[in-house]
Amino acid sequence: xxxxxxxxxxxxxxxxxxxxxxxxxxxxxxxxxxxxxxxxxxxxxxxxxxxxxxxxxxxxxxxxxxxxxxxxx
Numbered sequence: 001x002x003x004x005x006x007x008x009x010x011x012x013x014x015x016x017x018x019x020x021x022x023x024x025x026x027x028x029x030x031x032x033x034x035x036x037x038x039x040x041x042x043x044x045x046x047x048x049x050x051x052x053x054x055x056x057x058x059x060x061x062x063x064x065x066x067x068x069x070x071x072x073x
Contacts, residue, residue, distance in 0.1 A: 002035070002045035020047040 002022055011018075022035040022045040035042040 001049070002047055005044060005046060007046055007048070015051060016048045017051055018046060019049050021045070022047065 022033050024034055035045050
């Protein structure tokens with residue numbers, strides 16, 4: 001996800017990892033692209049990724065077990 005540079009004030013390294021930056025697309029191996037929207041260059045963005053995925057309520061074992069029981073009846 002691309003976030004503003006001001007995100008660094010609130011950055012929690014236990015929750016997110018920084019994977020790159022959108023700046024010019026050529027400064028370094030971590031500068032992945034140019035932030036352009038509707039043909040206009042936008043401000044730089046930091047690319048982050050959540051370390052632990054959010055558990056989805058519909059994909060829990062209990063839900064899958066209940067669905068299997070219902071289809072067996």
